[in-house]
Amino acid sequence: xxxxxxxxxxxxxxxxxxxxxxxxxxxxxxxxxxxxxxxxxxxxxxxxxxxxxxxxxxxxxxxxxxxxxxxxxxxxxxxxxxxxxxxxxxxxxxxxxxxxxxxxxxxxxxxxxxxxxxxxxxxxxxxxxxxxxxxxxxxxxxxxxxxxxxxxxxxxxxxxxxxxxxxxxxxxxxxxxxxxxxxxxxxxxxxxxxxxxxxxxxxxxxxxxxxxxxxxxxxxxxxxxxxxxxxxxxxxxxxxxxxxxxxxxxxxxxxxxxxxxxxxxxxxxxxxxxxxxxxxxxxxxxxxxxxxxxxxxxxxxxxxxxxxxxxxxxxxxxxxxxxxxxxxxxxxxxxxxxxxxxxxxxxxxxxxxxxxxxxxxxxxxxxxxxxxxxxxxxxxxxxxxxxxxxxxxxxxxxxxxxxxxxxxxxxxxxxxxxxxxxxxxxxxxxxxxxxxxxxxxxxxxxxxxxxxxxxxxxxxxxxxxxxxxxxxxxxxxxxxxxxxxxxxxxxxxxxxxxxxxxxxxxxxxxxxxxxxxxxxxxxxxxxxxxxxxxxxxxxxxxxxxxxxxxxxxxxxxxxxxxxxxxxxxxxxxxxxxxxxxxxxxxxxxxxxxxxxxxxxxxxxxxxxxxxxxxxxxxxxxxxxxxxxxxxxxxxxxxxxxxxxxx
Amino acid sequence: xxxxxxxxxxxxxxxxxxxxxxxxxxxxxxxxxxxxxxxxxxxxxxxxxxxxxxxxxxxxxxxxxxxxxxxxxxxxxxxxxxxxxxxxxxxxxxxxxxxxxxxxxxxxxxxxxxxxxxxxxxxxxxxxxxxxxxxxxxxxxxxxxxxxxxxxxxxxxxxxxxxxxxxxxxxxxxxxxxxxxxxxxxxxxxxxxxxxxxxxxxxxxxxxxxxxxxxxxxxxxxxxxxxxxxxxxxxxxxxxxxxxxxxxxxxxxxxxxxxxxxxxxxxxxxxxxxxxxxxxxxxxxxxxxxxxxxxxxxxxxxxxxxxxxxxxxxxxx
Numbered sequence: 034x035x036x037x038x039x040x041x042x043x044x045x046x047x048x049x050x051x052x053x054x055x056x057x058x059x060x061x062x063x064x065x066x067x068x069x070x071x072x073x074x075x076x077x078x079x080x081x082x083x084x085x086x087x088x089x090x091x092x093x094x095x096x097x098x099x100x101x102x103x104x105x106x107x108x109x110x111x112x113x114x115x116x117x118x119x120x121x122x123x124x125x126x127x128x129x130x131x132x133x134x135x136x137x138x139x140x141x142x143x144x145x146x147x148x149x150x151x152x153x154x155x156x157x158x159x160x161x162x163x164x165x166x167x168x169x170x171x172x173x174x175x176x177x178x179x180x181x182x183x184x185x186x187x188x189x190x191x192x193x194x195x196x197x198x199x200x201x202x203x204x205x206x207x208x209x210x211x212x213x214x215x216x217x218x219x220x221x222x223x224x225x226x227x228x229x230x231x232x233x234x235x236x237x238x239x240x241x242x243x244x245x246x247x248x249x250x251x252x253x254x255x256x257x258x259x260x261x262x263x264x265x266x267x268x269x270x271x272x273x274x275x276x277x278x279x280x281x282x283x284x285x286x287x288x289x290x291x292x293x294x295x296x297x298x299x300x301x302x303x304x305x306x307x308x309x310x311x312x313x314x315x316x317x318x319x320x321x322x323x324x325x326x327x328x329x330x331x332x333x334x335x336x337x338x339x340x341x342x343x344x345x346x347x348x349x350x351x352x353x354x355x356x357x358x359x360x361x362x363x364x365x366x367x368x369x370x371x372x373x374x375x376x377x378x379x380x381x382x383x384x385x386x387x388x389x390x391x392x393x394x395x396x397x398x399x400x401x402x403x404x405x406x407x408x409x410x411x412x413x414x415x416x417x418x419x420x421x422x423x424x425x426x427x428x429x430x431x432x433x434x435x436x437x438x439x440x441x442x443x444x445x446x447x448x449x450x451x452x453x454x455x456x457x458x459x460x461x462x463x464x465x466x467x468x469x470x471x472x473x474x475x476x477x478x479x480x481x482x483x484x485x486x487x488x489x490x491x492x493x494x495x496x497x498x499x500x501x502x503x504x505x506x507x508x509x510x511x512x513x514x515x516x517x518x519x520x521x522x523x524x525x526x527x528x529x530x531x532x533x534x535x536x537x538x539x540x541x542x543x544x545x546x547x548x549x550x551x552x553x554x555x556x557x558x559x560x561x562x563x564x565x566x567x568x569x570x571x572x573x574x575x576x577x578x579x580x581x582x583x584x585x586x587x588x589x590x591x592x593x594x595x596x597x598x599x600x601x602x603x604x605x606x607x608x609x610x611x612x613x614x615x616x617x618x619x620x621x622x623x624x625x626x627x628x629x630x631x632x633x634x635x636x637x638x639x640x641x642x643x644x645x646x647x648x649x650x651x652x653x654x655x656x657x658x659x660x661x662x663x664x665x666x667x668x669x670x671x672x673x674x675x676x677x678x679x
Numbered sequence: 680x681x682x683x684x685x686x687x688x689x690x691x692x693x694x695x696x697x698x699x700x701x702x703x704x705x706x707x708x709x710x711x712x713x714x715x716x717x718x719x720x721x722x723x724x725x726x727x728x729x730x731x732x733x734x735x736x737x738x739x740x741x742x743x744x745x746x747x748x749x750x751x752x753x754x755x756x757x758x759x760x761x762x763x764x765x766x767x768x769x770x771x772x773x774x775x776x777x778x779x780x781x782x783x784x785x786x787x788x789x790x791x792x793x794x795x796x797x798x799x800x801x802x803x804x805x806x807x808x809x810x811x812x813x814x815x816x817x818x819x820x821x822x823x824x825x826x827x828x829x830x831x832x833x834x835x836x837x838x839x840x841x842x843x844x845x846x847x848x849x850x851x852x853x854x855x856x857x858x859x860x861x862x863x864x865x866x867x868x869x870x871x872x873x874x875x876x877x878x879x880x881x882x883x884x885x886x887x888x889x890x891x892x893x894x895x896x897x898x899x900x901x902x903x904x905x906x907x908x909x910x911x912x913x914x915x916x917x918x919x920x921x922x923x924x925x926x927x928x929x930x931x932x933x934x935x936x937x938x939x940x941x942x943x944x945x946x947x948x949x950x951x952x953x954x955x956x957x958x959x960x961x962x963x964x965x966x967x968x969x970x971x972x973x974x975x976x977x978x979x980x981x982x983x984x985x986x987x988x989x990x991x992x993x994x995x996x
Contacts, residue, residue: 142715142844146722149745153726156735165737172741176748176843183844184794187809196842200751207747212740222732347734553736589750596758597705626700 040138045186047084047135049178050144051077054132056171057151058125064158066110069122072103076129083133091133099130121154141182148175160553162545173197206588214581216574217557234479235313236274236461241284242426245461246417246438249513251479252524254311255463256319257546258475261305267465268509269357271322271485271497272477274462276336278369282377283426285444285459292335293366297323300358308351309550316340319462319477321355322497328352335369336458337361337495348549363494365456370489373456376448381427384445388452398455398490405449406503409442415505417521439508442500443484456489460497465512471543480513480523605667606658613651613674620644630655647677698855700766700786703837708760708850710753716845719749752843759793759839760848763810767832767854768817772988773824774901774953775863778804780819781832781856785810795841798852800833824860827949827992832856861988864901864957865950870938896921897981901954904961921961931977932959933967949991956991960984970994 054077062070076099083090103126104114111119128147134140152168152175177197181188188196234253237244256272277285303325310318318331320339328351331339339353376385391401412435419437422429427445430437437445443459450457464483466475485499502509508516517523569576614624617633622640624633634652638645654670712720723745730738768782781800787793787810799805800822808818824830838849896905896919906920934955939948952968959966960979967977968987972995975987 138844139715142718146715146718149719150722150726153729153735153738153741156730156738156741157733160735160737168737168741172744179844180842183841185807185809187792187794188841200748200755200842201744203751204744204747207750208740208744211743211746215739215743217739218731222728552740555736585750589754592751593754593757596754597761 042135042138042141042182043186044084044087046141046178046182049174049181050135050141051081051084051132053144053148053171053175053178054128056174057148058128060155060164060167061121061125061151065118065122065125068106069110069125072106073125073129076126077132080129080132080135090136096130096134099133100127103127103130117157121157124151124154138182141178145175145179145182162548173201176201203592206592207585210581210584210588212555213560213563214577214584216577216581217555217560235311235315236317236319236463236482238275238277238315239284239286240277240440240444240459240461240484242419242422242430242437242441242444245440245482245484246419248482249417249438249480250522250524253479254542255313255477255479255481256308256310258309258321258466258477259307259473260475261307264468264475265304265321265357267511268502270465270475271460271483271499272319272463273322273324273338273460274317274319276338276487277459277461278336278372280375280377280444280448282380282424287336288372292369293362295333295335295337296362296364297325297337297356298360298363299325299356300360301356303354303356305352305354308353309546309554310345310349310351312345312347312349314344314346316342316344318345318351318353320351320353321357323356323359323361324353325356326354336460348553350550350554360493361495362489363492365489365494370456373458373489374451374454376451381425381448383425383428384431384448385452387431388449391449392453398453398488401450401453401455402488402498405446406498406500409446409500410503413437413442413504415439415501415508415516417517417523439501440484442504443486446486446498446500450486450488458487460485460487464499464509467512469539469543469546471539472546474543474546476542476546604659606655606670609667609670609674610655610659613648613655613677616674616677617644617648644677647673651677695855696853698767700764701852701854702764703760703762703850705757705761708757708848710757710846710848713840713844713847715840716749716847719745719845723749749843749845753846755842756839756846756848758791759796759841760837760850762789763787763793763796763837765837765852765854767856770856770858772859772861772985772992774861775824775827777824778821779824779830779858779860780821781835781858782817782819783835783852783854785816785818787811787814787816789813793839793841795839797838798835799838800835802836805838822858824858827860827862827946827994829993830858830860832858859989859992861992862946862949862953862994864903864954865947866903866954867939867951869932869955869958870934894921895919900961901957904957931965931967933969933977934959935969936971945994945996949994953988953991956984956987 058073104123107114107119107122107126111122113119114123124147128144128151131140131144131147135144148171152171155164155168173194174197177193180196180200181190181193184193234248234251235255236248275287278288279286304321306321308318308320318339318341320327323337324333324339327333327339331341331351333339388401391404395401395404408431414436415438416436417438419430419441420434422434427448430441430445440461447457447459461482461484463477463481464485465481466477468475483501485497485501487495488498489495499509505516514523564570564577569580610630617624617637620641622633622637622644628636630652634645634649637648651670651673654673657664658667658670723742726738726745727742729735730742764786766784766786768784770779770781773779783798785793785796785808790812792810792812792814794809796808796810796818797805798808798818798820800820804821804823806818806820808816810816820832820835822830822832832854835852835854836849837852838847840847900921904921906922909922910919932955934952936948936952939951943951956966956968960981963979965977965979966987968975968990970990973990975983975990
């Protein structure tokens with residue numbers, strides 16, 4: 034069978050396959066190692082060159098050597114042949130190599146199937162709307178190539194493309210039914226490779242000078258929030274991440290271990306909201322301060338941070354509530370307080386001395402705090418590009434450079450407080466957010482990353498103090514764009530100050546959000562909601578499968594009926610002619626397939642002399658309408674047929 | 680084992696479809712996934728597992744779209760055969776050992792063209808066909824003709840994988856068609872003049888030698904009489920030419936069964952007679968044929984030649 038001449042790949046079909054390979058593999062170049070992209074491009078160039086010059090493809094041995102070399106390269110690059118990135122790299126290389134082996138239609142089929150497979154791998158990296166559109170176009174191209182392959186040269190380019198579009202459109206109802214009704218299984222079926230969630234940005238669990246200002250240069254969306262009632266005032270929007278208690282002189286780290294459970298007194302009614310968290314591969318949830326009524330599955334740790342058992346590796350939605358005014362841990366564990374008073378010995382002597390002076394000259398902790406805030410307000414600059422700091426970083430920052438981002442202020446403030454005998458710690462998270470009026474979502478970006486301080490006072494518990502607010506009140510009141518000078522390296526997207534550009538961005542983000550919420554966010558939970566709205570509560574996978582089977586069968590039946598029994602639209606004259614023939618058939622005169630109207634008229638005259646004259650009129654009228662270009666008046670024909678009936 | 684033929688007939692409709700046009704309805708079209716389709720299905724299963732494992736919403740959508748595409752592709756592959764009308768034609772006789780061609784006319788009464796149809800009476804000799812929108816195509820199904828006599832067209836398999844190649848749809852056609860196969864001509868020296876009653880005057884072997892010109896080749900002409908060099912001058916575009924000879928126009932020959940060596944088998948003797956008739960026809964001689972059961976008087980012309988060859992083809996063995 035494989036030796037059939039017909040099975041050989043025709044030369045004109047090959048460029049289609051090149052195009053498929055490019056369309057499916059190209060987007061991977063954005064995140065792949067350069068040598069992989071270059072090697073794939075070289076292989077493609079080689080294949081195209083051979084095709085162009087109509088030369089023989091390389092034999093089996095060069096190809097085997099290529100495969101070994103490719104696998105070797107991937108092994109060296111990724112240290113494994115499995116896992117997400119290595120697997121994708123292999124697929125891309127195989128795709129390029131297969132182009133050197135395009136001999137039969139079966140090889141071409143392998144390229145197409147590999148192409149469909151490669152489409153899926155793009156979703157491992159991005160499921161955004163542009164990716165979706167690109168992949169839809171690639172799918173169209175792949176399908177058109179299949180049609181071109183199997184239709185041979187008589188399937189022209191435009192014909193193949195049009196037919197492919199038709200097929201894809203007809204497949205959409207099936208996709209919708211399957212998407213809505215296919216029993217969804219959540220969670221991985223087997224262990225994900227270690228690199229499955231690589232490359233996610235977000236807060237880290239440590240803080241050192243520069244860590245937050247680096248993050249703040251990204252315009253990526255960290256999470257979105259939609260408030261059920263009203264949007265709280267901006268300066269109250271503190272989204273709590275990890276709380277850092279241990280300081281080694283440069284880096285702040287969280288304390289590992291259990292503390293007393295958080296005791297919270299609500300001082301204002303709770304605000305309810307839905308939070309859609311982008312994956313950041315960490316366990317914290319970034320709930321609004323202070324979280325109350327956590328849903329099942331979330332935990333509140335001793336530092337009032339909401340966490341989850343598993344890292345957030347995909348977009349997740351949470352129904353949360355917060356009390357914006359609160360009293361937290363008025364009776365704090367003494368070990369915790371002790372921990373939050375300690376500073377590394379012999380570091381930053383000038384700052385320590387200053388704190389000691391404050392302590393001796395002030396009436397109480399509140400006055401010390403105000404002194405620190407006044408110090409920051411007086412001569413400090415808020416900037417994304419602070420100078421580098423050396424050994425005694427806090428001394429240098431406080432007395433020499435006096436330029437820093439929020440992590441500098443929070444760190445220095447907590448150090449001063451601790452040195453002055455007030456328990457204090459650093460809290461990281463996000464502050465503020467941008468309200469999108471189009472879909473009423475508050476968008477919080479990485480550029481809203483923030484660090485502030487918490488001090489513990491008798492009778493008041495942990496109290497939030499944001500030293501950044503003293504340096505740059507605008508940061509808290511209106512956002513980072515207004516807090517920084519024009520020449521700061523903020524992402525352009527965040528900086529848009531023109532109204533129509535900002536509106537455009539709002540629109541784009543609202544569309545993206547809808548896409549995320551409704552299309553990507555369709556999970557087992559949503560599936561259950563939809564089915565109960567359709568009147569099918571309590572569905573298990575069995576009833577779902579039944580429903581799915583019924584829906585698919587109905588679709589197949591409808592589609593089959595529609596495609597198979599489509600009759601071509603007949604020429605109206607021809608339709609009338611067939612009507613006349615039916616009249617004749619009623620009188621036992623049947624027109625043979627080879628009989629011309631004239632010959633039939635002749636026969637009718639002989640067999641039914643009475644019918645001869647009226648039928649001759651029908652034939653004359655019919656021939657005039659059919660074959661006289663200038664005449665398309667059907668009335669005479671209609672009348673002649675009506676006379677035939679009598 | 681007796682049940683097998685009737686079961687086969689039930690399943691595959693191995694009964695004749697007659698000589699009239701036949702329209703493919705849904706009951707005679709079969710469809711199964713092709714090898715490419717199985718590969719595609721395997722890829723889909725792996726993709727679905729991947730989409731579930733990595734929880735890719737769009738991955739699910741892609742897999743479902745592709746699944747829908749394969750179902751739609753199946754319907755369209757089926758449709759590529761459904762409603763096609765096949766009308767048998769008349770086939771030209773050939774010589775044994777050549778390939779007989781059975782002409783079929785394919786009629787498409789749908790606006791969509793039907794591409795990539797493949798017809799095969801013998802799986803080693805498939806022939807492709809494509810029918811335009813509302814069009815007609817003539818296709819000649821090849822079949823090796825090893826023996827003289829009537830060659831009936833066996834079951835013809837009509838296959839298509841268009842448009843996506845994921846499914847193979849096929850149908851069996853059994854139009855009542857047969858092709859006359861002449862015996863394979865054997866080159867043998869013409870019988871000696873004295874050995875029998877040669878009708879008329881004969882100038883030695885002149886009939887084979889006095890070249891008089893060319894004429895177009897008829898299907899019944901043996902390939903060995905083709906003037907290859909002369910034909911090649913037209914670069915293969917004109918019909919093949921046959922040398923004609925003037926020398927023997929007056930001679931009259933009657934080829935007799937007895938002229939061939941009796942120790943040879945019947946088939947070889949028929950072959951020799953066929954060769955003689957072709958040679959005589961090519962030379963433009965009048966010739967007759969006398970077989971044990973019938974005799975044809977000497978005449979010339981292609982009609983006569985065909986009659987003689989037909990008599991040889993249908994020689995009772």
